[in-house]
Amino acid sequence: MRRFILLLIPLILSCGRNELEIWYWFGEIHDYHFRQLLNRTWRKVNVSLIRKNFSSIQEMEESLKVRQPDLALVYPQTLKNLIKSGELEPLSDGEILPNYCGNYCWPMFKSVLGFYVNADLAKEVGFPLNFKLSDLLNLNSNYIVLGVYPSATFYTGLMFKFLSEGYDTLESCIKSYEFLKGLAHKPYVRIYPNPRYAEADMVSLKIVVIVGTSAYKPYIEREGINLKFVPIINDRGENVYFLSGPDFVVFKGGNTKKAKEFIRVLDEILKRDTLWERFGYFYVGRLKGLKNIFTDINWDVDRDGLRVLSERALNPQDSLPQDSLKNLCRKSLK
Numbered sequence: 001m002r003r004f005i006l007l008l009i010p011l012i013l014s015c016g017r018n019e020l021e022i023w024y025w026f027g028e029i030h031d032y033h034f035r036q037l038l039n040r041t042w043r044k045v046n047v048s049l050i051r052k053n054f055s056s057i058q059e060m061e062e063s064l065k066v067r068q069p070d071l072a073l074v075y076p077q078t079l080k081n082l083i084k085s086g087e088l089e090p091l092s093d094g095e096i097l098p099n100y101c102g103n104y105c106w107p108m109f110k111s112v113l114g115f116y117v118n119a120d121l122a123k124e125v126g127f128p129l130n131f132k133l134s135d136l137l138n139l140n141s142n143y144i145v146l147g148v149y150p151s152a153t154f155y156t157g158l159m160f161k162f163l164s165e166g167y168d169t170l171e172s173c174i175k176s177y178e179f180l181k182g183l184a185h186k187p188y189v190r191i192y193p194n195p196r197y198a199e200a201d202m203v204s205l206k207i208v209v210i211v212g213t214s215a216y217k218p219y220i221e222r223e224g225i226n227l228k229f230v231p232i233i234n235d236r237g238e239n240v241y242f243l244s245g246p247d248f249v250v251f252k253g254g255n256t257k258k259a260k261e262f263i264r265v266l267d268e269i270l271k272r273d274t275l276w277e278r279f280g281y282f283y284v285g286r287l288k289g290l291k292n293i294f295t296d297i298n299w300d301v302d303r304d305g306l307r308v309l310s311e312r313a314l315n316p317q318d319s320l321p322q323d324s325l326k327n328l329c330r331k332s333l334k
Helices: 002-016 028-045 057-064 076-085 119-125 133-137 152-164 169-184 195-203 214-221 256-271 303-313 322-332
Strands: 019-024 048-053 071-074 109-118 146-148 189-191 209-213 227-233 239-244 247-250
Touching: 019 028, 019 057, 019 256, 028 048, 028 214, 028 256, 057 071, 057 076, 071 076, 071 256, 076 247, 109 119, 109 152, 109 214, 119 227, 133 169, 146 169, 146 195, 152 169, 152 227, 152 239, 152 303, 169 189, 169 303, 169 322, 195 209, 195 214, 209 214, 214 227, 247 256, 303 322
Parallel strands: 019 048, 019 071, 146 189, 146 209
Antiparallel strands: 071 247, 109 209, 109 227, 109 239, 227 239
16 A cells, blocks of 8 residues: 555645756757747646747757656657657547557647758759659759759668559669669769768758758748758659658646646647748648648668669669668568
């Protein structure tokens, strides 16, 4: 009996707390506007807010292994691990997005994978502002148009493009490799070791197009570039939305009642707030009904394996025999 009472004490204390601790990671521009959003929310919930913005996703993941806040805004890989761990409190009776995270997260806003096009430079060199993905293999240009870099995220987005056209998972993995291998041999493509160099060259007007998620838009636009964001478009002319971005989760043993109320109020504010769309995020409610929406939350893939495939595809001197490619794809897809 005494042991039972001792176990109840933390729960009783947490229920009586009129404060919420929230952890998240955002870059500087998004962090500023997220803090404004939090300030509008906590007043309506009547709760003291303790917020912590980490310097990186990795730092937050390491901290979560030590202790948990009341709620956190976490990215897909972290969310996968937390769902498996059993540390999360159910948030609702149903899913906000079908086949996403069960009822263990609240996806408030999402970014999508696609391409940033310098609209002014594109006009100057004759590059189209709307294009199917396959068009990138058939450009007629003497200018270095496209910047790409090895990325498990981009490789996954390519796979979703082929899945949207009716190919199975293994075929989609193979075709993604073949697409990147095709790009690697084009004279108008520049291959970078990481995205930072590609972004720097776009800012200095050395390339027209780079791969990225819509959430990076404000960081390039602040350099004075007139950007157009183009989602992945498949061979049928359909947009393919590979969703990225963070989701809210609530941890067991915390102030769960206030955390759920906080999320509910924040969600109501976001329904009327168009600011985040200008900064590359979309309110989830606006995504309902769209065709070809994909996420990798419930997809058991080896991201390191996909990155290796991406690296090998973008190396013009490397080449994988068909049998080896199939085996690497099977291993990556588990």
